[in-house]
Amino acid sequence: MAAHLCYGRVNLNILREAARKDLREFLDKCAGSKAIVWDEYLTGPFGLIAQYSLLKEHEVEKMFTLKAGRLPPADVKNIIFFVRPRLELMDIIAENVMSEDKMQSPREFNILFVPRRSMLCEQRLKEQGVLGSFTNIDEYILDLIPYDGDLLSMECESAFRECYLENDQTSLYHTAKGLMTIQALYGTIPQIFGKGECARHVANMMLRMKREFAGSQTQILPVFDTLLLLDRNVDLLTPLATQLTYEGLIDEIYGITNGYVKLPPEKFAQKKQGEGGKDLPTEPKKLQLNSAEELYAEIRDKNFNAVGAALSKKAKIISAAFEERHNAKTVGEIKQFVSQLPHMQAARSSLANHTSIAELIKDITTSETFFDNLTVEQEFMTGVDTDKVNTYIEDCIAQKDPLIKILRLVCMQSVCNNGLKQKVLDYYKREILQTYGYEYILTLNNLEKTGLLKPQTTTRNNYPTIRKTLKLWMEDANEQNPNDISYVYSGYAPLSVRLTQVLARPGWRSIEEVLKMLPGPHFEERQPLPTGLHKKRQQGENRTTLVFFLGGVTYAEIAALRFLSQMEEGGTEYIIATTKLINGTSWIKSLMDKPEVNI
């Protein structure tokens, strides 16, 4: 089921299995047939842990979406609410429970809070007078969800907004708890590095929890050597840039949610004989994207410009493999060929899918708009004219291009210029308000609060220094056979990943100056290991680092880290964890505040 989670350096399936075990145990606690009422937000993340078959094995017969009013009829013994601990959801649950028909055979109510139970919510249920109606109230600790062989995500969309805009550190608490779970399963992580306020906060909580649970830790040889905690606001630039890896572009254009992407169906029409393609499918095509698919694992992290070549190479290999059948003479050879058929057919359909996706993407990347947009991005990243109003942005506003596109560009200019001159900033803001509506003043306020948009306070722009020291721009990025992480943005090397790379070698001490320019403290902590658990490193054995992005990470950054893991002389392998997989669009969207207009 989840074999792709075991292949990596660290077997993340252990985590998944632990999560599944907890789920089964809870389901068995509610004896008899059951119906689950879902907080809709949770269905995606749960899909990464358990399919419907698991639920069915444990007598889950029906599933509903949580909504106000009366529960749909279902002849089951138990109703289980799977919800996040949110007050507004409690009100809905209370309504559901109260409108339950008393005449019918009584059903037992249960709540499973994800990821943690909340006294506040239980209090609310009590106030509503329904707390006593519940047979079981439990929590399902689901902090870090295994997303792929080297990737963990909390699937917490609003983490960045909560931390940097609303000063609500709940997600950081869950992060710390999640990291404690990781340590319980994979051993204490001896070294912790971090950069940023939130990173500091998480590290503090982890150290505190460690003290609190002194004596209870299991004796496991540490799997991870280092944990690196990075605040997203240390590197605001990277997510704003358009990702140019294959997976990054899929996400930028179609959006990947919980490991699935929905694509326009036209290109995937089954070309069956006799049908003449008269009825095209209208439902979007839904595909799961992860390293379980061999071809995808191979091309996902490539620069899109190198994907075409890879696909055609693969096509040749596959057709050659099919040709083999002509060479199969003996019964034994034919048998062997047949035994490989399913695998080959899977490879062929995978190839067909990705060829279609690549075509879809190519239509967009070759368009003029895409090119112009990219040109401006690259100008900003290289520091060209970042202090003036940009004509391209002006034109885009005048033509009322999508607002998020404008905001991404304006924010990028601001970040690359360490803030905009007051006059420039006000000009942009006014243009946006006049074009898109004054209600966006709230969104602009939010962007300013998080530092994505800011007026220049000092005359000195330190971005060029940072760019030069960390080599953020590489003039001759090799897209086909990369030799540096900058290939993921065709020239721009993501700052966050550069920090990670420098940490491994030669160490942060070499870039003290730059670290001081970036927001928040940087730190190093050591967690003592019990005697006997110190790892004796074999000659040439790689170190393993867990990089945690607080506030989100992009697919391009992940690609860059995977590239570093594979570098022969790198000496470090990376496992990536994050609050949520983001791209510039989803990120900016999470920061927008658009009140509904009532007039």
Next chain:
Amino acid sequence: MAFVTATWNPLGEAFYRKTEVYEMGWRLSSGLRDCLVAAAPYGGPIALLKEPQRRSPSARPQLEIYSSSGCSMASFVWKSGVVKHLGWTVSDDLLCIQEDGTVLIYDLFGNFKRHFSMGNEVVQNQVLEAKVFHSPYGTGIAIITGAFRFTLATNIDDLKLRRLPEVPGLQGPPTCWAVLTQDRQSKVLLASGLDLFILDNTACSAVTPPGLSPQVCSIVQMCVSFSYKYLALFTDSGHVWMGSANLKEKLSEVETKVKTPPKQMVWCRRPKSHQPSVVMMWERHLLVAGECKETIQYHLDEESVLVPELDGVRIISSTHHELLQEVPAACEEIFKIASMAPGALLLEAHKEYEKESQKADEYLREIKEQSLLGEAVRQCVEAAGHEHDIETQKILLRAASFGKCFLSNFPAEYFVIMCRDLRVLNAVRSYTVGIPLTHTQYKQMTCQVLIDRLVYRKLYPLAIEICRYLKTPEYQGVSRVLKHWACCKVQQKEESDEAIARAVSVKLAEAAGISYSEIASKAYECGRTELAIKLLEFEPRSGEQVPLLLKMKRSQLALSKAIESGDTDLVYTVVTYLKNEMNRGDFFMTLRNQPVALSLYRQFCKHQEQDTIKDLFNQDDDHQELGSFYVKASYKEKRLEARLSLLQSAVDEYNKAKNEFAAKATDEEMRLLRFQRRLEEEKGEQLLGLSLQDTLRVLLSVGLNKPAEQLYKDFRVPDKRYWWLKITALADKEDWDELEKFAKSKKSPIGYLPFVEVCVKKHNKSEAKKYISRVTPEQKVKAHLAVGDLEGAAEAAIERRSEAEISMVLSRCLSTTDRGLVDRLNRARSTTAKK
């Protein structure tokens, strides 16, 4: 040694043995007669209530609690109602079930813990009979009332009373009944004459045991095995029927030749045993029945009680405590007379070795020739585990150790673990502790539970010794014991707070993972708040301190501890608590000093209490946020006037916040709204709510050029954007003349490429071409390409000698149709490249 088999009796293929466990330490004046007796399984405590029916205040019954060896643990006069049944919970608490369905719970030392009722029906009809049972869900109680209805509670710690359905046609009390646990559900099996019924939550179903002999008229006694897997029925014809509890299979049926129902009947079956067997007891007569026709009979000297165990039956009388069980296979192999099993030979070999006789070698050879030495050692070790006599254990272990010397690869753990287990078992079996566990029981209950049992008995030093000896992780072992000790310590009323706090901290200082908050809770329950606070200071988990601090009304401290823990839910909890407890002013002041709590509370208010959030901003003079608050509020208003007045408040607040931009923008918004309304009234165009840009677009598209013009001036719309708007609007209307006129009106601030583009967008290439000449040289190539004029584009690109542009044109050319052009471009590119 020679007498090991003296207590053995054969039954079919197997042997049964009855061995003494203790000589009872109690002195009971009238034996067990007229007593309610409850003895807990796994060698647990024994409770006695003498003459439970006595009610007169002058002669109340006495409740006594003893260990399994008869050492008194508690004794007190029973002052409550008439007790129908006594039973023990899995955590060694005594349940006293009264006639009226009230259940009183006492600890091992006779301290009252709590009570609960089994429901109204029971109160009305009174308890006829009650049974205490154990299942994976805890300890349960089943009651049959005077109305012959059953009430069941599966777990008394999470009390949910279930009234089972009525048994159709049941007129009198059932002849016998038992509780079963099947399919994760507790059910009642009852017999009324010959009819058998199973009662579960929803239904009553009649069942028949397969193969019950025909001459039976009534089932008079029944019992279920320890594991709930087997059932035995005793019939009025004197037959015992044995089978599976699901009534699908019959195992055997034996005629006892006794027709009176036995006083007690219990299963005596060890896991992996040879045969099913049941023990029945009459007044002075004990009978073991198995698969064969024969039975084993014992005479009893005194009134006794049978206690079923996992692997046997304990027999308790006023003087003795015995264990009756099937002889375990390993013991049988070794000690059976004339046994040639490898274990028996090894034992012989070792005996000869001790005597320094060469026969030792002969025996050893015999075993080794069959290469059974490993098996021999294993048998000896296993047999040692099943023997209670320490000397026998030693002999067997020595023999095993001797045999091990001749084996190179025998895993040591098996031997070592058995030695360790026996040491623990011998310690707890000692007369003073009085827990006569067998090895099988010990493995089943686990060491964890054993430690718990010792803790309930307040045998802290022994518990700690065992934890250390077994190297139990501190958190589960020593620390846990110490925590219980401390909880007990804080209840000692005679000592001062300081002394106790000091004693606790000294003793617990080194122990890891102690939950001080639990200890503090206990202290608080005993009314010692000061001590509780002192103890809480030792608690490393700040989150754990919060609930107790709140309970003790130390809310400020609770708030800072909650924040320290990082658990935001905890902070919310304290904040809500504070809000209800304090007046508003103090509450706000408290929050002000705790920024983390303040921002969380703001989040809470944003979703739940809009008015409060305004007050919060007001108090902090946060005019920026207040401004945004009003802006947000304005969008909720339906009426324009109300909306404008809220926006005015926003302007005022933004001004106070010195946010000139926001104030101006909001002011502009108000002006726009007023303008839109006026125009709606005058011209009837739907404008309200549109952005300035969209308003202009609408006006231009319907030809309201004058108001558009006015807006453009009033709102100082940049020329560039206005031009864009204007040409798009004109192109959308396909008003090409007007577009051309506009192009000529003055110099375009956006150049002329946009003109080309808007025309192309409307598929009017000929109009588009009109503007190409005016496009700047830099954009010419683009313009030509836009109208699809490859020649022109190529011309322009070559003229500009731009490699990039040449390539761009090339990429649009088709090699088939534009052959000449491609060649020209390629040539031009190579010359440009050379330069």
